[in-house]
Every structure is written in C-alpha cells, then in structure tokens.
Amino acid sequence: MPFIPHTEDDVAEMLASIGAASIDELFDEIPAELKNGKLTRVPTGMSEMEIARLMYERAQQDGFYLNFIGAGAYEHHIPAAVWQITTRGEFYSSYTPYQAEASQGTLQLLYEYQTMMASLTGMDVSNASLYDGASALAEAALMAVRQHKSSRRILIPQTVHPVYRKVVRTIVKNQKIEVVEVPYDPATGQVAADKLEQFAREEFAALVIPQPNFFGVLEQVDMLTDWAHDKQSLAIAVVNPTALAMLKPPGEWGHQGADIAVGEGQPLGIPLSSGGPYFGFMACKQELVRQMPGRIIGRTTDLEGKEGFALTLQAREQHIRRSKATSNICTNQGLMVTAATIYMALLGPEGLYRVAAQSHANTLTLAERLENLSGVKRAFQGPFFHEVALQLSVPADKVLNKLKAQGVLGGVLLEQDYPELKNTLLICATETKTTADLDKYTEMLQQALTT
Amino acid sequence: MLIFEHSRKNRRNYSQAPATRPAKSNIPDNLKRKSAPLLPEVSEMDTVRHYTRLSQKNFSIDTEFYPLGSCTMKYNPRACNSLAMLPQFLAHHPLAPEDTGQGFLACMYELQEILKDVTGMSAVSLTSMAGAQGELIGITMIRAYHDARGDTERTEIIIPDAAHGTNPATATMCGYKVIEIPTNREGDVDMDALKAAVGPKTAGLMLTNPSTLGVFEKKVAEMSQIVHEAGGLLYYDGANLNAVLGKVKPGDMGFDVIHMNLHKTFSTPHGGGGPGAAPVGVADCLLPYLPIPIVAHEQGVYRWLTEKDRPQSIGRLSAHMGNAGVLLRAYIYVRLLGAEGMFRIAEYATLNANYLMAELRKLGFEIAYPTRRASHEFIVTMKEIKDRTGVTAMHLAKRLLDKGFHAPTVYLCLLIEPAETESKETLDRFVAAMKEILDEIETQPETVKTAPHAMPLKKIDDVKAARELDLVWNPAG
Amino acid sequence: MSVPAELKYAKSHEWIRLEADGTVTIGITQHAQELLGDMVFVELPKTGRSLKQDEDCAVVESVKAASDIYAPISGEVIAVNDEVESSPEKINEDCYSAWLFKLKPGNAAEIDGLLDASGYEELLASEAH
Structure with missing residues (x-):
C-alpha cells in the first residue's frame, strides 16, 4: 500500500478548502478519452513482512560464491562504518545541494572527495563524480574534442575495457566523433608501440591510456603520454583508483602528465551489487576545468566570512546553459561518493596502499601457482596489477562450469570480446582472498584440467 | 573543519586494512608511485563523528518537508x-x-x-542511470529510427521553452538543432507555434506532461497528431509522472518513447544528488533500437539480451547493468504499493498540491495559472511582491529554511510540489510559515532579504566561489 | 538606463564604438550587464581570428547565467581586453569602459545596419513588455 498519511477527515477538509466535491474532480482537465485506469500486470500490494520474505528467498536463491572475477568491478572489503554512515537519512534522502545553506554536509563532503581524488590521480581538480567509469570515459572523449577544436577523432587502444569502448561509441557517435582503435601486442598484452606508428601522421583529439589495462597488464604510460603530447593530442588516463595507491598517478605520466583522468570508482567502498550503482570519477588539469562536465563544489565563505561550500561553475551546466551546456549531465552519484569518501578516510594512505599491495601480491601468488600446473600458461608477459590472463589447454568454459559447481567463480572468458584469445581466463584475486582461497582455486583448477 | 584537519601522521585503523604490507611485486620501478596521496590519517571514531556531524548539516526528507517542484521528494521507505x-x-x-x-x-x-503496464509502452530497458541519460537514449533511438528509414534530413528537435534544461542539452548532445516553442498564458504549448515549427526537418518533440509549469497539457493528443503527421516522433520526459500515475498512460497519449525517473515517482533515494535511475519505455516503432542489456524470460530462465539478440540496438550506456541497486529499491517499492497503491499516489499528490495552492492563494500569494488545476505541483509568482518590496523568490526561499522547511524550486517564481506522503498537518505548518514570511515582507523586509539567519551559515557567497575557484584543499594553505 | 548617444548597438546587447582609426571596439551594454548580474568569467576570442557577422565569439558568465557574445559585424580581432578576463567584475563596475575586444571591420556596410542609441532604447522598451 502507498505511503499516504491522510485520514478521511483530512481529505474532506482539504477538498472543502479547494472547493472540489471529490478527488476525481481534480483530474477534470485530463481529456476523458485519455483516462486509463487499468493495470493488468501490476500485482496486488504486499505488506512489509511479505515483501521481506520474497526478497530473502530471492537473495538466498542467488547465494554466495568464492569470487575471482574482476574485469571492471572488484570485490574489496568495505568497513562497516562506510554504509552505516552513508545510509543515514540526512545523506540518503537529501536532494542535490542547490540550496547551499541547507546542504553544507553534502557540499563539504564532496569538496573533501574532490581533494582526495585530485591527489590520488595527481591532477589539479576533480568533479563531484559522473555515472560510472564507462560513461566518464565517454565524457572525457567529448571534453577532449571540445578542447582540441581541430580534430573529432579519438584513439582508443583495444586494451581498454571492451564495454567502455562500446559505451564511448554509443555516446559520441551522435556528435560525429570517430573512434579509432589501436591494436595490442599479443606477446606483452600492452598497446603495441610499433602499431602506434601508423597513426603518427594523423590528427587526433586524444589518446586514451588505460592503467592497468583490461588484461590487468601495466601499460608504458610515460611513453604513451609523451607520444600523445608530441602530436598535440590530449592524454586521457583510465585508471583503477585502488591501483593508484601503488602506481604512478596520471598527473606524473611522461613529461607533462595526462590531461584528464577518469575511471570507475566502485573499488572505493561500493559493493558489487550486480553492476551498480557505482560512480565514475573525473579529474583534470586546471586549464581544462571549464570544459569538465558534471557538478563541481567550491570552497567559499558566507556573508560574514565563515567558511562554507557551494556548487560552482554552474554556468557550464544544462540548467543554465541549456542547449550550449558542456554536457546534458544533471546528476552525480552523490550517495556513492559519500561512501567512497568515508572509505578513503577510514583507510588513509597506508590502508589503501595495503589493499592495493595485498591484491597485487595475491594475484601474483595465484598466477605463479597456476602457471606451475600443466596446461596453464600466462597469456601475456607484461607486468600486471591485480588481474592476470591465463591460457588453458582445455575448453575454458567447461572449466569455469566445474568450478562454479563447487562454489567458485573462476574468472571471465576473454574470447567473447577477443576472439583470438581462445580458452583464456581473466582472473582477479583481491585482498579479500586468503591463502586458503588461493590453495582452493589451484586445487580445483588442477582437478578440472585433469578430469 | 575538514577531515584533513583531523589528520595526524601515522594514525591508522588497524582492523579495516590488511594486516601486512606485502613486498612481493612485479611492478617496474618507473611505474610506481613515489609519494603517498593526500588522504587523511584519522581514527574510525573520528571519521564516524566527522561524517555524522556533516550529515546533520543537511536538510533531508527524513528531517524536513521538502516541497521542491518537479523533484517529487516523497518519503523513501526503509524496507526498500x-x-x-x-x-x-x-x-x-x-x-x-x-x-x-x-x-x-x-x-x-x-x-x-x-x-510497461504503468506507462502503456511495448517494452522497457532498465539500463539508464539518470533522467538525462534516459533522454540521451530516447533521442538517440529517434535518430536511429529515422536513419534506418533513410530519412536523414531531419535535424531539429522541438522543445517547449518551459522545459527542463536537460532537454535542450540532450538534443544538442545528440547532434540536433533545438527549436524552442513558446507557452501561452494558460500554461499550454502555443499550438500555432507548434504547427509553424514542424516540418520535414522535424525529428521529434520533447514534452513533459504535466508540464514543468504544473498543469496538464490538454491538447496533447492533437500535438501528437501534428508531430506524427510531420513524420516526427514524440518523447515523453517522465519527470512529472507521479502526477498521473494510474490515471493516464504516456503510451495512450501518443508518445513513442519515454523515460521515467525512479528517484522521483518510485521513491528511490535522491542521495544528495544521485544515483538515479531512469528506465526507458518505447512503442513498437522503436523496439529494435532499445539499449541493452534487457532481461528476457525464456523457458523459466531469466537471461540478459545482448548485441546478438538485438543487432539494431543503439548499444550500451554503462559498463554493466545501470544502477542495479536503485532498480531493486524501485522494485520493492512497487511491490509494496501494488496496483491499488499506484492509483492513490497521483490522487493524493494532486490533492496535496491543490490544497496547498488553495491555502496559499487565500493568504494572498499570486498563483501563475489561477484558472487551472494544479497537477502535483504549482507556481507562485513573485513579480508583484518583488516590484513592490524588492523581496525575490530566492529571498523567500532562504527565509523558509529558517522556519525549518526546505525551499521550493526557485526560478523567478516558486515551483511547489508537496508529494503524497506529506500529512495535512505538515502542509498547514508550511502555510503558517508562508503567512509569517508574508507578514515579514510587509513589516521587516530586510529580515527576509538577508535570510537565512537560523542556519549554521549566513547566505553563501557564490560569486566568490566562482571568481576565486577553490576546488581542492591545499595543506600549505 | 545608461545608453550613451555616441555608441552603436546590436540587438544582442553589445555596444560598438567607431574609433578614429577605422577600427571598432565592442563591449556589452548596461542592460546586459544588469540582466546577467555579478560577472565571474569572461572568455574572449584570440587575436587574429576573423569573425563573421553574428558569429558567437566570446562568453560572459555570471553565477546565474552565461551569455554568448556575437560579433556585431564581421572583421578581424586586433585586440582583446586581458583586464576583463582577469577581473570580470570590471564589467559590472563600468561596462562602457570595460571593453571586450576590438575588430578591424571586414565590411563597412554592416556598421550602417547597427542600431543607434535611440533605436536601442526602443528595443529595450519593447523587450520590457
């Protein structure tokens, strides 16, 4: 039943004040031929107890698995305080902070978030988030085209997440922006430096540089960034925020640093939750700030000089600029950013480093053990962060099914998006995996390979 | 005080991070980070206190009445x-x-x-993560439809001038030219202007109904006919769906594609500015272009439809499945309501709006469209008050904060939407506060003009915020 | 409302001053300045750029609005006012001395098509309704 507090007396008094005989009369401006009160596929309402029972059953049906899948969404431990604070009604049920004086909590938190993300990426400024990593990359591509002015082409390596590439195409094609893909080196799993040469004489608004890339492999980011800048293109970094605790931040890549850094914020305290809600982050150099889409918070003062926070640079946005806005984006993923900010505050620099280092070490350990099995070899020789691609000598889909039957999700198949990579698994072992978990995976893979 | 100012070097939370700092690594030196990022070093208790205190500086539905027009700030049930x-x-x-x-x-x-049932559309894709993305999907599908027919001369999208700013921004993002058409004194779209605007270049019309002016567009069927006859398609911005839920279906009004904001009508949280979710519904003509993934039910098994199933799809808009957790909250909400609950939402949202409009009019506030019914929201014009006293809609909005009410949506006027979950007592308290402010405008206008006074901060200097950009804290000061 | 008699005006609320050397100086009018409110950002065209009449070539931004500036006549940009880029509030202080950019006219005939002070005042009066 709906959440409506009205008593019969209330309704009678309210109708009397309006001067209407019935609630129905309030809809008398809707032409009769349009009225349609039939709902055939909406079930009868449930009580809270009944819906709870149904959802418990459905949750139980889905169950728990020991998960070694990454590929863009990563299982990390989330401290209990993160979501207890995030779901406080004052964060959960507040609106976009347009009324600054009534939203200082959210605004200050977002300013702290911007500071953390700018530092993590090594960039000058950050916005208050976008929808997710894939759409953030699309927005970065649009931003690069606006800034570059002369070229409407974007170079994206095939080592960038395949779905990110699809999303970029969906979003930019309306604006007649061309996406050109760069192949990867089959030996290292990195952007093929020699293949870049073929693009040397062409003009591009930007080169996208993933770190780590979709295969988990680390790219030669300094070389790629300088290559882009040498030909007057922008360098767009797509990075994993956990990895940035260990890896050189985009702002320090090459001689000048990347121009824009984007990525998926999910690893920072957001549950896997079937794919969302997550959040996209975007940071950039100071000189690009007016091209950056999305909400941005500034620190200022009130009229008596006390420190306060407000949305700023709003004139770039759709509610003022309308058809000339930098983007149609109106929302950010405010609640997700609330969680991410609390997550980063709780972990601090050392905690986040340990999450990264443990995830890296676990994946390295697992890769070494699995490589020792007969019928398993590493697909690429490049160094990797917390994911590794392993090629099996037997049909990998059958192996995954055998693991699943024993409660283990053993990774994803790369063949779907890279037909040349037959029987190749992409495996991720974050800090959530114990030595026993790694042993279990090794044992079960061995069994699956031999039976 | 910022979280960074609570930080002390080497203070750590030992229980939340891995216990050790493994040295095992194959990362080359030239790819490693040399200096630690600027994250605070604070205890769990300090963190909890800091963010709990920040939360207390927010207005929220859980703490205050929030009559924000076009935002549908209804109660977010805890079970969801x-x-x-x-x-x-x-x-x-x-x-x-x-x-x-x-x-x-x-x-x-x-x-x-x-x-599908509620909107009268043929199919729905859940992938869109916000209203603006729903719009982007809708207009991209309209383009795909025309392109598939070889009809590539259509370069214009028609949008009423009262539309939300995302509408024209979306049309531009999709490579269309925006043709704005005016609204008449009754709040309806000017039909002559529409007729003059349509033609062989018309790709489509974007419309919100009830409109952002708070009234039902009575001639929507005729508009549909005009646009369709010109070969264009109709886009329904579902921002105000709460007002007509169970009363009128966008499909019956002749719309070809719609988005519905689950964070409004279906009570998923606003979260301080997201995440939203804005599923897109289409009529048969746009079915092939619907974005993926979509859930199918075949032989008792649920599965995702992909590019293979839908080769003409406009594609993907997110890495996975949009804001899945938000969709789950909306699902729980609609199951709690059931069909009978759906009908009552629009009824009581409309009752609350018309009651509030009647009471404010009795106080002497000028209503923008006095001859019209309010939908689930209505506009109070401030022109007479401003010309006479200098008090603007924004001044009044800030003064409402002092009285414990969130401000309505402010343009040059006030757009007020009470939502069905508010009780008569709350509405009456709001009316009483508006009366107090009306009296203050006459007797002590400066108090209103310099509001807020009872908030932790006085009016924020947003000019300074824009002129002296300070977007990132710098420990050096 | 201040509408200096010696200036020319465009319908999109720019003022144009004809200089003795044949160049023109362009700014925004008092009416435009008041409508926009406290100026926070100004973006000007690059020197040397050649503009077509009615081409949008600059942006002025306040907290609540952003407005495109259109070239009232065609011509080549020969100077821009760096001072208003660094201190946009100068436009609020005195919009007729805080000029935006100077053009070398490409087609003198276009100047004749601009409004004079009384024509601009009429325009303002008609827009007030």
Missing part, C-alpha cells in the same frame, strides 16, 4: 533500502553467470513488466 542491501545481492558480481543471479534477474524482469 534494507531489502536491496541483503548481503547476497551486494556480493553478486555483474559478470557472474546468469544462473547465479536468477533471484535478482526475476526482480528486474518483473520490474520491466510493471513499468
């Missing part, structure tokens, strides 16, 4: 949150095999079916 956060749902990886997520997929499939 706690049941969407069951641990199995949270732990489920988006790329896990479909047979490990049948419970979740069943909820998504049923949500698709319910939304």
Whole structure:
C-alpha cells in the first residue's frame, strides 16, 4: 500500500478548502478519452513482512560464491562504518545541494572527495563524480574534442575495457566523433608501440591510456603520454583508483602528465551489487576545468566570512546553459561518493596502499601457482596489477562450469570480446582472498584440467 | 573543519586494512608511485563523528518537508533500502553467470513488466542511470529510427521553452538543432507555434506532461497528431509522472518513447544528488533500437539480451547493468504499493498540491495559472511582491529554511510540489510559515532579504566561489 | 538606463564604438550587464581570428547565467581586453569602459545596419513588455 498519511477527515477538509466535491474532480482537465485506469500486470500490494520474505528467498536463491572475477568491478572489503554512515537519512534522502545553506554536509563532503581524488590521480581538480567509469570515459572523449577544436577523432587502444569502448561509441557517435582503435601486442598484452606508428601522421583529439589495462597488464604510460603530447593530442588516463595507491598517478605520466583522468570508482567502498550503482570519477588539469562536465563544489565563505561550500561553475551546466551546456549531465552519484569518501578516510594512505599491495601480491601468488600446473600458461608477459590472463589447454568454459559447481567463480572468458584469445581466463584475486582461497582455486583448477 | 584537519601522521585503523604490507611485486620501478596521496590519517571514531556531524548539516526528507517542484521528494521507505542491501545481492558480481543471479534477474524482469503496464509502452530497458541519460537514449533511438528509414534530413528537435534544461542539452548532445516553442498564458504549448515549427526537418518533440509549469497539457493528443503527421516522433520526459500515475498512460497519449525517473515517482533515494535511475519505455516503432542489456524470460530462465539478440540496438550506456541497486529499491517499492497503491499516489499528490495552492492563494500569494488545476505541483509568482518590496523568490526561499522547511524550486517564481506522503498537518505548518514570511515582507523586509539567519551559515557567497575557484584543499594553505 | 548617444548597438546587447582609426571596439551594454548580474568569467576570442557577422565569439558568465557574445559585424580581432578576463567584475563596475575586444571591420556596410542609441532604447522598451 502507498505511503499516504491522510485520514478521511483530512481529505474532506482539504477538498472543502479547494472547493472540489471529490478527488476525481481534480483530474477534470485530463481529456476523458485519455483516462486509463487499468493495470493488468501490476500485482496486488504486499505488506512489509511479505515483501521481506520474497526478497530473502530471492537473495538466498542467488547465494554466495568464492569470487575471482574482476574485469571492471572488484570485490574489496568495505568497513562497516562506510554504509552505516552513508545510509543515514540526512545523506540518503537529501536532494542535490542547490540550496547551499541547507546542504553544507553534502557540499563539504564532496569538496573533501574532490581533494582526495585530485591527489590520488595527481591532477589539479576533480568533479563531484559522473555515472560510472564507462560513461566518464565517454565524457572525457567529448571534453577532449571540445578542447582540441581541430580534430573529432579519438584513439582508443583495444586494451581498454571492451564495454567502455562500446559505451564511448554509443555516446559520441551522435556528435560525429570517430573512434579509432589501436591494436595490442599479443606477446606483452600492452598497446603495441610499433602499431602506434601508423597513426603518427594523423590528427587526433586524444589518446586514451588505460592503467592497468583490461588484461590487468601495466601499460608504458610515460611513453604513451609523451607520444600523445608530441602530436598535440590530449592524454586521457583510465585508471583503477585502488591501483593508484601503488602506481604512478596520471598527473606524473611522461613529461607533462595526462590531461584528464577518469575511471570507475566502485573499488572505493561500493559493493558489487550486480553492476551498480557505482560512480565514475573525473579529474583534470586546471586549464581544462571549464570544459569538465558534471557538478563541481567550491570552497567559499558566507556573508560574514565563515567558511562554507557551494556548487560552482554552474554556468557550464544544462540548467543554465541549456542547449550550449558542456554536457546534458544533471546528476552525480552523490550517495556513492559519500561512501567512497568515508572509505578513503577510514583507510588513509597506508590502508589503501595495503589493499592495493595485498591484491597485487595475491594475484601474483595465484598466477605463479597456476602457471606451475600443466596446461596453464600466462597469456601475456607484461607486468600486471591485480588481474592476470591465463591460457588453458582445455575448453575454458567447461572449466569455469566445474568450478562454479563447487562454489567458485573462476574468472571471465576473454574470447567473447577477443576472439583470438581462445580458452583464456581473466582472473582477479583481491585482498579479500586468503591463502586458503588461493590453495582452493589451484586445487580445483588442477582437478578440472585433469578430469 | 575538514577531515584533513583531523589528520595526524601515522594514525591508522588497524582492523579495516590488511594486516601486512606485502613486498612481493612485479611492478617496474618507473611505474610506481613515489609519494603517498593526500588522504587523511584519522581514527574510525573520528571519521564516524566527522561524517555524522556533516550529515546533520543537511536538510533531508527524513528531517524536513521538502516541497521542491518537479523533484517529487516523497518519503523513501526503509524496507526498500534494507531489502536491496541483503548481503547476497551486494556480493553478486555483474559478470557472474546468469544462473547465479536468477533471484535478482526475476526482480528486474518483473520490474520491466510493471513499468510497461504503468506507462502503456511495448517494452522497457532498465539500463539508464539518470533522467538525462534516459533522454540521451530516447533521442538517440529517434535518430536511429529515422536513419534506418533513410530519412536523414531531419535535424531539429522541438522543445517547449518551459522545459527542463536537460532537454535542450540532450538534443544538442545528440547532434540536433533545438527549436524552442513558446507557452501561452494558460500554461499550454502555443499550438500555432507548434504547427509553424514542424516540418520535414522535424525529428521529434520533447514534452513533459504535466508540464514543468504544473498543469496538464490538454491538447496533447492533437500535438501528437501534428508531430506524427510531420513524420516526427514524440518523447515523453517522465519527470512529472507521479502526477498521473494510474490515471493516464504516456503510451495512450501518443508518445513513442519515454523515460521515467525512479528517484522521483518510485521513491528511490535522491542521495544528495544521485544515483538515479531512469528506465526507458518505447512503442513498437522503436523496439529494435532499445539499449541493452534487457532481461528476457525464456523457458523459466531469466537471461540478459545482448548485441546478438538485438543487432539494431543503439548499444550500451554503462559498463554493466545501470544502477542495479536503485532498480531493486524501485522494485520493492512497487511491490509494496501494488496496483491499488499506484492509483492513490497521483490522487493524493494532486490533492496535496491543490490544497496547498488553495491555502496559499487565500493568504494572498499570486498563483501563475489561477484558472487551472494544479497537477502535483504549482507556481507562485513573485513579480508583484518583488516590484513592490524588492523581496525575490530566492529571498523567500532562504527565509523558509529558517522556519525549518526546505525551499521550493526557485526560478523567478516558486515551483511547489508537496508529494503524497506529506500529512495535512505538515502542509498547514508550511502555510503558517508562508503567512509569517508574508507578514515579514510587509513589516521587516530586510529580515527576509538577508535570510537565512537560523542556519549554521549566513547566505553563501557564490560569486566568490566562482571568481576565486577553490576546488581542492591545499595543506600549505 | 545608461545608453550613451555616441555608441552603436546590436540587438544582442553589445555596444560598438567607431574609433578614429577605422577600427571598432565592442563591449556589452548596461542592460546586459544588469540582466546577467555579478560577472565571474569572461572568455574572449584570440587575436587574429576573423569573425563573421553574428558569429558567437566570446562568453560572459555570471553565477546565474552565461551569455554568448556575437560579433556585431564581421572583421578581424586586433585586440582583446586581458583586464576583463582577469577581473570580470570590471564589467559590472563600468561596462562602457570595460571593453571586450576590438575588430578591424571586414565590411563597412554592416556598421550602417547597427542600431543607434535611440533605436536601442526602443528595443529595450519593447523587450520590457
């Protein structure tokens, strides 16, 4: 039943004040031929107890698995305080902070978030988030085209997440922006430096540089960034925020640093939750700030000089600029950013480093053990962060099914998006995996390979 | 005080991070980070206190009445949150095999079916993460439709001038030229202007109904006919769907594509500015272009439809499945309501709006469209008050904060939407506060003009915020 | 409302001053300045750029609005006012001395098509309704 507090007396008094005989009369401006009160596929309402029972059953049906899948969404431990604070009604049920004086909590938190993300990426400024990593990359591509002015082409390596590439195409094609893909080196799993040469004489608004890339492999980011800048293109970094605790931040890549850094914020305290809600982050150099889409918070003062926070640079946005806005984006993923900010505050620099280092070490350990099995070899020789691609000598889909039957999700198949990579698994072992978990995976893979 | 100012070097939370700092690594030196990022070093208790205190500086639905026009700030039932956060749902990886997520997929499939029924559309895709993305999807599908017919001369999207700013921004993002048409004194779209605007270049019309002016567009059927006859398609911005839920279906009004904001009508939280969710519904003509993924139910099994199933789809808009957790909250909400609950939402939202409008009019506030019914919202014009006293809509809005009410949506006027979940007593308290402010405007206008006074801060200097950009804290000061 | 008699005006609320050397100086009018409110950002065209009449070539931004500036006549940009880029509030202080950019006219005939002070005042009066 709906959440409506009205008593019969209330309704009678309210109708009397309006001067209407019935609630129905309030809809008398809707032409009769349009009225349609039939709902055939909406079930009868449930009580809270009944819906709870149904959802418990459905949750139980889905169950728990020991998960070694990454590929863009990563299982990390989330401290209990993160979501207890995030779901406080004052964060959960507040609106976009347009009324600054009534939203200082959210605004200050977002300013702290911007500071953390700018530092993590090594960039000058950050916005208050976008929808997710894939759409953030699309927005970065649009931003690069606006800034570059002369070229409407974007170079994206095939080592960038395949779905990110699809999303970029969906979003930019309306604006007649061309996406050109760069192949990867089959030996290292990195952007093929020699293949870049073929693009040397062409003009591009930007080169996208993933770190780590979709295969988990680390790219030669300094070389790629300088290559882009040498030909007057922008360098767009797509990075994993956990990895940035260990890896050189985009702002320090090459001689000048990347121009824009984007990525998926999910690893920072957001549950896997079937794919969302997550959040996209975007940071950039100071000189690009007016091209950056999305909400941005500034620190200022009130009229008596006390420190306060407000949305700023709003004139770039759709509610003022309308058809000339930098983007149609109106929302950010405010609640997700609330969680991410609390997550980063709780972990601090050392905690986040340990999450990264443990995830890296676990994946390295697992890769070494699995490589020792007969019928398993590493697909690429490049160094990797917390994911590794392993090629099996037997049909990998059958192996995954055998693991699943024993409660283990053993990774994803790369063949779907890279037909040349037959029987190749992409495996991720974050800090959530114990030595026993790694042993279990090794044992079960061995069994699956031999039976 | 910022979280960074609570920080002390080497203070740590030992229980939340891995116990050791493994040295095992194959990362080359030239790819390693040389200096630690600027994250605070604070205890768990300090963190909890800091963010709890920050939360207390917010207005929210849980603490204050929030009559924000066009935002539908209704109560967010607690069950929707706690049941969407069951641990199995949270732990489920988006790329896990479909047979490990049948419970979740069943909820998504049923949500698709319910939304189809409520809107009168042929099919629904849940992938869109916000209203503006729903619009982007809708207009991209309209383009795909024309392109597939070889009809590539259509370069214009028609939008009423009263539309939300995302409408023209979206049309531009999709490579269209925006043709704005005016609204008449009654708040309806100027039909002559529409007739003059349509033609062989018209790709489509974007319309919100009831409109952002708070009235039902009575001639919507005629508009549909005019645009369709010119070969264009109709886009329904579902921002105000709450006003007509169970009364009128956008499909019956002749719309070809719609988005519905679940964070409005279906009570998912606003979260301080997101995440939203804005599923898109289409009529038959746009079916092939619907974005993926979509949930199918075949032989008792739920599965995602992909590029292989839908080769003409406009594609993907997110890495996985949009804001899945938000969709789950909306599903729980619609199951709690049921069909009978759906009808009552629009009824009581409309009752609340018309009551508030009647009471404010009795106080002497000028209503923008006095001859019209309010939909679930209405506009109070401030022109007479401003010309006479200098008090603007924004001044009044800030003074409302002092009285414990969130401000309505402010343009040059006030757009007020009370939502169905508010009781008569709350509305009466709001009316009393508006009366107090009206009296203050006459007797002590400066008090109103310099509001707020009772908030932790006085009016924020947003000119300074824009002129002296300070977007990132610098420890050096 | 201040509408200096010696200036020319465009319908999109720019003022144009004809200089003795044949160049023109362009700014925004008092009416435009008041409508926009506290100026926070100004973006000007690059020197040397050649503009077509009615081409949008600059942006002035306040907290609540952003407005495109259109070239009232065609011509080549020969100077821009760096001072208003660094201190946009100068436009609020005195919009007729805080000029935006100077053009070398490409087509003198276009100047004749601009409004004079009384024509601009009429325009303002008609827009007030």
